[in-house]
Amino acid sequence: MSGTSQLQTVLDHIDADFDNSLERLFALLRIKSISADPAFAADCKVAADHLAADIATLKFAAEVRPTAGHPAIVAKSNGNTGSRPHVLFYGHYDVQPVDPLDLWTRPPFEPVVTTHADGRKIIVARGAEDDKGQLMTFVEACRAWMSVAGSLPLDVTILIEGEEEVGSKNFVPFLEQNKKDLAADFALVCDTGMWDPNTPAITTSLRGLIYEEVVIKAANRDLHSGIFGGGAQNPIRVLTRILGGLHDDNGRIALPGFYDGVKELPADIRAQWAKLDLTPDRFLKPIGLSLPAGEKDRLLIEQVLSRPACDINGIVGGYTGEGSKTVIPAQASAKVSFRLVEGQEPDKVRAAFRAFVKQRVPADCSVEFLDHAGAPAIALDWKMKPLAAAKQALTDEWNKETLLIGCGASIPIVADFKTTLGLDTVLVGFGLEDDNIHSPNEKYDLKSFHKGIRSWARILAALAEAPR
């Protein structure tokens, strides 16, 4: 029985069953699976168990498997025979912390459908998009195929992890250990976005990431700034002086050798990108900004998609409560991350950053580094066969040409799939720029969720018939 012949029935079923799809998503969104905070470790386990049980109802052999951190789920579809194309679908059930909580208009783990100011229906909750909403588009597409056809049009393994938001440190060993069970022809990842609310996109390049924490220690205790001020070194002064020097006056990153290996965009791609509407007016204005903050001689679209970047993601030291305290603290710390592009070596950038800091720490202060994450940039193979099939399926669903774009964010799993499992990855997602992922009031457009499910139903059919 051909997948394509049944596709319309499947799509109709998705529309008819959509309220139930939404309720199943809500059940997942209610679980506080914050991977960064040890206080929520039990909730992560609950989320894994819940998802595995749900996927098992689709006649998948679904197992929650331990890792050195939060558990992962491996689920193999019933009809897997090895004679059909076999895809490995990846998502993550863990979510970002919710602070600052007071900026949420509703409790982050009590999902609702509300109406956006511009009339769009949106699902609001932590994880509504990243990645619970996105991964459920695939699960619900599988459910529709199972309901209508009793089987999937191709072999599917679903792999869902619980530590994506904390750098997936325990996931590569897990992939190695489960290599046999995860064999497939290629991977599908649903953790990226559309170009705009009406234009589907497949992401073909991803920036890499290194994420460092730096701790500067000065005196052996907090000091009174009246008694010691001017004479005793202040670790916040040391830290701000170092971090304040990470960018030069032209917005370039000042680490020696940082741009080594970074390639220029091909002229034709740059010309094409220059025509796209990722402009300050469209991209920065909605977030209250107007001036591109990156390298002065680059287009904004380059700054966020194809050029490396450095951000200080957090900083803390001394007295941060209400009012004043005349203290020189004993230590200060910051979290600093670098977005990398093809050609940059994460280890080299990390070493350059540490050397840059160490050279600037006074001899009587000390510095410690914590390595929170590291992944190289990815440039996908444009000639990958499934890409064309997925692209066409998306274009059919959205009735608009699918764009092949770069992504500024890192999805380290894509590199891990290549190096550990030998798999190329097709990145399809339905997120939008205003989804507030990692921020208060995260949302997912109801249309993204609905047409996302329909998109995957089409893609599954298209991939079943695509050349392998």
Next chain:
Amino acid sequence: MSGTSQLQTVLDHIDADFDNSLERLFALLRIKSISADPAFAADCKVAADHLAADIATLKFAAEVRPTAGHPAIVAKSNGNTGSRPHVLFYGHYDVQPVDPLDLWTRPPFEPVVTTHADGRKIIVARGAEDDKGQLMTFVEACRAWMSVAGSLPLDVTILIEGEEEVGSKNFVPFLEQNKKDLAADFALVCDTGMWDPNTPAITTSLRGLIYEEVVIKAANRDLHSGIFGGGAQNPIRVLTRILGGLHDDNGRIALPGFYDGVKELPADIRAQWAKLDLTPDRFLKPIGLSLPAGEKDRLLIEQVLSRPACDINGIVGGYTGEGSKTVIPAQASAKVSFRLVEGQEPDKVRAAFRAFVKQRVPADCSVEFLDHAGAPAIALDWKMKPLAAAKQALTDEWNKETLLIGCGASIPIVADFKTTLGLDTVLVGFGLEDDNIHSPNEKYDLKSFHKGIRSWARILAALAEAPR
């Protein structure tokens, strides 16, 4: 009846009653009178009521009087006639916040006497020195005089406030309103230190202070650093770049005009100071440092006593919890203070700081300032007559020549007494450098408390007979 003739009896009484003096101090130390945190406002009121009641037992007319903030205490001794010298004694019952609480070896509001590693007996609690222990040396000296002689050797008004640690913003209006009741010949303030554990000191110059909070706002919400990193401005980047430029490579403060009006130390004073043992080895080594952090061409003793300084007292922005979060925060803030010396105008320095910051904030970011405190530096009148009497009394008690020194910290009340009440101030205190004031494990040497009480008993007698 002469004060001096009864002095030995008073000193003996102090020794005999010392355990009770200590218990009365402990009762005050148990009250959590943290002025900076609104959660402890009721405790501040309890502290004021407690102290007023205690002082009333010394036949003072003691009243708790409201201010626009935490209340103050005004207490006039029973025998005040106006025919004797009249001193206004000042202290403060409020204390600093206790964070980081986990660095305290004991609960900060459960005072104990313990033994320091070097054998000294010490009182450990928040406020043990600053300023509860210090102010109680005076109260207990008055108590001894009352017990032995039934009256004090001179007229005394005790004035105790509850907002010193938050900049005494409501205290100047209070002084204006209570001007008549606070008339005196000069003021005594017990909020300073000894030169070392065996050498008494009177502080004759004080650095001033301005304390600013600066808040940088960029995007209208937290952003994902993968999606926006490189293109959207990061307020921590802006803040660290600005704060990192506050000092130049020679440790000088880079605000234009900052050193205008700053006088050089007289050559003879500098020569005398150069011989004192405020050296890196003695002053910085105990706190785990070795390199003076101030202007490179200055002695360490100048850096902390007679030169202006700038410290970042707190900084916070973005994700500061465990692990990592790839966020570009919407805002970042810092608390920045400047220690000022004679000749610098606080308003001018504040304006220079704000201009320095504003010039460096990108056009699409905003900056807000909060003014937490401001006070000019003070240089006391060396020819003030009571100074010689107090100096001799201290020398008699400690059996060592009393030093006249500068103090790096600000005691804004000294300027306020001059401008509102027309009073000069004699600053006598028994704090030590290792008292950990404003830090975890604050302590006061038992010897400071005991001999502090004896010192004030002597000073009261000496001032009663000194030329007015």
